Amino acid sequence: MLLNYRILFILFCAFSISKSVYSQTAIPSNVQDTLSIWQLAKYDAKAAVLGVGHAYSRPLYWDGKDWTTFGIVAGGTALLYFVDDETSSYFRRQRDRLPRPLREFGDRFGSPQVAYGLTSSVYLFGLFTKNQKVRETGVLMISSATAAGFLQTVLKASVGRSRPQNGQGKFDFKPFSGQAGWRSFPSGHTILAFTAAYSIAKQFDNPWVKAGIYAVGLISPLSRVWDGAHYLTDVALSMAISIATVDAIDNYLNKNNLYPDGRKKPGISWNLHLGLGRVGIVGSF
Structure with a gap:
């Protein structure tokens, strides 16, 4: 409950920084370098809150390709749903075989304290050193974590899916029960951990570096299953929500050129390939 109020407080403060929250005028890089820490913080806060609003509004502007991607994600999730009980049993049997440090890392990295601590540290380092690229990364991480985090909070309460450890099975739901055992979807640890990892990975060109960061970001999601x-x-x-949120906000920052020196890197691009006797999904990054 405390986290819910924190997220709402962040949103309220961000929307209060300016009389106009519907547009953001880009400031050239050389001018940003001359601004005070407070002026940069206000500029970044406004960029963050507008990024959150942009992410929430994107479904209203989806085109055919976006709806195709949505259909692929929905279809893939439906297929996984059929084997939820079996995969859960399998992963849980592997838990004791995994190294304790790996299990502890998975649990802690996706916790709100660590995730928001990492996010805040990245942004504050960029702010006080006036490193524009690090500031942009911090803004992307903060706004993405806020947007996806608030969404997962609402969904957890409204969906009310039973956790595997309850032993009730994948079809058990208690919407709005408020009970911790019925808050399985979505996974807050997954959203916070993978949102941070995906945001950071966007800043690198090397696919091996990206893959390594994605691998670290996957530890928390897998830990929640085992x-x-x-x-x-x-x-x-939950990972799909993270990717969609980060991409939407990153596109907003890039499209409006709010951080002119920032490299404009695409996220994971998912493409559906159809052919005679074959069908496949290819992700490129």
Whole structure:
């Protein structure tokens, strides 16, 4: 509950920084370098809150390709749903075979304290050193974590899916029950951990570096499955939410050229390939 109020407080403060929250005028890089820490913080806060609003509004502007991607994600999730109980049992059996440091890292990295601590540290380092690229990364991480985090808070309460460790099975739901055992979807650890990892990975060109960062970001989602806190579909769809949110906000920052020296890097591009006797999904990054 405390986290819910924190997210709402962040949103309220961000919307209060300016009389106009519907547009952001880009400031050239050489001018940003001359601004005070406070002026940069206000500029970044406004960029962050507008990024959050942009992410929430994107479904209203989806085109055919976006709806195709949505259909692929929905279809893939539906297929995984059929084997949720089986995959959960399998992952939970592997738990004790995994190294304790790996299990502890997975649990802690996706926690709100660590995730928001990392996000804040990245942004504050960029702010006080006036490193524009690091500031932009921090803004992307903060706004993405806020947008996706608030969404997962609402969905957890409204969906009310039973956790695997309850032993009730994948079809058990208690919407708006408020009970911790019925907050399986989506996975907050997954959203916070993978949102941070995906945002950071966007700043690198090397695909091996990207893959390494993605691998670190996957530890928390997998840890939630082998701990019995979430089903595989919970973490898979949570990752899709993270990717969509980060991409939407990153596109907003780039399209409006709010950080002129920032490299404009695409996220993971998912493409559906159809042919005679074959069908496939290819992700490129």
